[in-house]
Amino acid sequence: VWEINLLEELALQIAIALQQAELYEKLQIANQELEQFAIEDGLTKLANRRHFDRVLDQEWNRCRREGKSLSLFLLDIDYFKQYNDHYGHLAGDICLQQVAQVLQNVIQRNPNLVARYGGEEFAVILPNTDSNGIVHLAEKIRQAVEALQVEHLKSGVSNYVTISIGVASLIPVEVLTPKTLICNADQALYKAKNNGRNCIVIAPS
The missing domain is CATH 3.30.70.270 (Reverse transcriptase/Diguanylate cyclase domain)
Known part of the structure; x- marks a missing residue:
């Protein structure tokens, strides 16, 4: 039983880690878009x-x-x-x-x-x-x-x-x-x- 519990706990930790990695990646992309928005003219895509x-x-x-x-x-x-x-x-x-x-x-x-x-x-x-x-x-x-x-x-x-x-x-x-x-x-x-x-x-x- 303890082996099953250990595997379940391990699977849960992996799922959490993957979710956190996905959230981190999304946050990185959002930050990049925000930085681009701060320096870019929306219409021409040149520097503002x-x-x-x-x-x-x-x-x-x-x-x-x-x-x-x-x-x-x-x-x-x-x-x-x-x-x-x-x-x-x-x-x-x-x-x-x-x-x-x-x-x-x-x-x-x-x-x-x-x-x-x-x-x-x-x-x-x-x-x-x-x-x-x-x-x-x-x-x-x-x-x-x-x-x-x-x-x-x-x-x-x-x-x-x-x-x-x-x-x-x-x-x-x-x-x-x-x-x-x-x-x-x-x-x-x-x-x-x-x-x-x-x-x-x-x-x-």
Whole structure:
């Protein structure tokens, strides 16, 4: 009898252990999903603004220590409000996803980061990339978005969806902050819009 009781007790312990292992695995998956949710934009699956801010600070500090350059793209979909008004918000969401996919396809090398910066605006962090490489990448992105040939009959610059890009690069030093880089890229983006859109403007170093 005691052998049967021992086997029953052993079987019970095994069942409990398996149940705990299954619960632990589910908890791990739930935690991973929660972590992903905390850093990811739900629509585009790119990094969200919170994660962008964190990574920019990290890369800023790293580049400052190593004396290396840090670059930033700010991109805006041209006449996106008009696109939304004409084609509807569902089409607008699809358009955002298509542009996000282009960015992911072009910007692949780590530790580069592509993020949805807000609304129809995207950001790309590019540590330790030379000036020629920066210009080439920006132009590659611009051309790739236009090559999608997403119809945009309410655009003031093309019959297709296009983007404007502001580019800024600098070597981080003590007297500057990440906001300096953002401000420079934002001013370059503003100039790109004033220059007719569907173009790239590089901020003075």
